[in-house]
Amino acid sequence: MPDDTDLLLRRILTDVLGLKQGQAETFDAGTGLFGHLPELDSMAVAGLLTELEDRLDIIIEDDEIDGEMLETFGGLLEFAKAKRATA
Amino acid sequence: MTPVTWPLPGEDAGAEMALACDAQRPARLLIVPALFDEGNRLRRFTVEVMRRLGRAGIDTMLPDLPGTNESDLGLEAQNAVRWRDAMQAAARHFAATHVLGIRGGCLFTPGLPAYHYAPVKGAQILRGMLRARMLASREAGLAEEREALTARGRAEGLVLAGYPLGASLFRELEDLEPQIGPSVITQDRIGGSGLWLRAEPDEDAQQADALAALLVEAIRP
Structure with missing residues (x-):
């Protein structure tokens, strides 16, 4: 089964950041997220994580959340893929 | 209007x-x-x-x-x-x-x-707000645990995302669900x-x- 985590994550970021269609396609592994985008504050990140849980059907434990996984698109994608693999 | x-x-x-x-x-x-x-x-x-x-x-x-x-x-x-x-x-x-x-x-x-x-559900709202508080604290170099924050919220209320929730509203939100109908x-x-x-x-x-x-x-x- 092809892994659609990348696509779903871009969709969620589009919804949370209010991006235009296609804008999230320019994100690469190094694109900065939490701490790099002023609008992505703690409340927005909390919403993003809840949405990740709902759409990827995973549960994110508090102690799994760290700065590294939230800092870049690549970090968040790797985390989401690993969670889905074990879900 | x-x-x-x-x-x-x-x-x-x-x-x-x-x-x-x-x-x-x-x-x-x-x-x-x-x-x-x-x-x-x-x-x-x-x-x-x-x-x-x-x-x-x-x-x-x-x-x-x-x-x-x-x-x-x-x-x-x-x-x-x-x-x-x-x-x-x-x-x-x-x-x-x-x-x-x-x-x-x-x-x-x-x-x-x-x-x-x-x-x-009330619990979903609280979960998101607690998570936001933990993220913000972590950014500030403080470690706050969900269990301890929840216990404090139930006992004396808690400020979440800038909103001071009293203990009774906090406890009620944990169980409140929209009515069926x-x-x-x-x-x-x-x-x-x-x-x-x-x-x-x-x-x-x-x-x-x-x-x-x-x-x-x-x-x-």
């Missing part, structure tokens, strides 16, 4: 504010707003829906929950019973014929023919993604059109 006041009964009796689009028409919809941060993000969308309903012949009233917006009361003193009683009082005062709850507002809709837009309007009927997800308040004319159209069809005799 005009700001009006309505009388809050009970021990904190006083005047609360509402935004009303009221032309004394027979169809009168009370709107219980989304809560806390979501309330801010959805405020403009809510008012945009009111404008559309007004043009379609439906009066709308959007009261403040006591302790929010222009209320004289403190948020930390509010609880679920007060909010439900307050919305009941607002419904009576405005002679509402129908009620719309938005997100967390669905937890406090009074007993009228009701519509729930994207209803959410009202017609549920899910986001997939509106199209696009819910504006409460946005990092910053936004608006979407198509979504406002869609929600207003569904309500007009449901309410208009």
Whole structure:
């Protein structure tokens, strides 16, 4: 089964950041997220994580959340893929 | 669209504010707003829906929950019973014929023919706000655990995302669920993604059109 985590994550970021269609396609592994985008504050990140849980059907434990996984698109994608693999 | 006041009964009796689009028409919809941060993000969308309903012949009233917006009361003193009683009082005062709850507002809709837009459980709201607090603390170099924060919230209340929640509202939110019965309007009927997800308040004319159209069809005799 092809892994659609990348696509779903871009969709969620589009919804949370209010991006235009296609804008999230320019994100690469190094694109900065939490701490790099002023609008992505703690409340927005909390919403993003809840949405990740709902759409990827995973549960994110508090102690799994760290700065590294939230800092870049690549970090968040790797985390989401690993969670889905074990879900 | 005009700001009006309505009388809050009970021990904190006083005047609360509402935004009303009221032309004394027979169809009168009370709107219980989304809560806390979501309330801010959805405020403009809510008012945009009111404008559309007004043009379609439906009066709308959007009261403040006591302790929010222009209320004289403190948020930390509010609880679920007060909010439900307050919305009941607002419904009576405005002679509402129908009620719309938005997100967390669905937890406090009074007993009228009701519509729930994207209803959410109290526990989900708390979970998101607790997570935001833990993220913010971590950024500031503090480690706060969910268990300890929850225990403190239950015992003495807690400030979450800038909102001081009293212990009783905190405890009630842990168990509150929208009532079964009202017609549920899910986001997939509106199209696009819910504006409460946005990092910053936004608006979407198509979504406002869609929600207003569904309500007009449901309410208009």
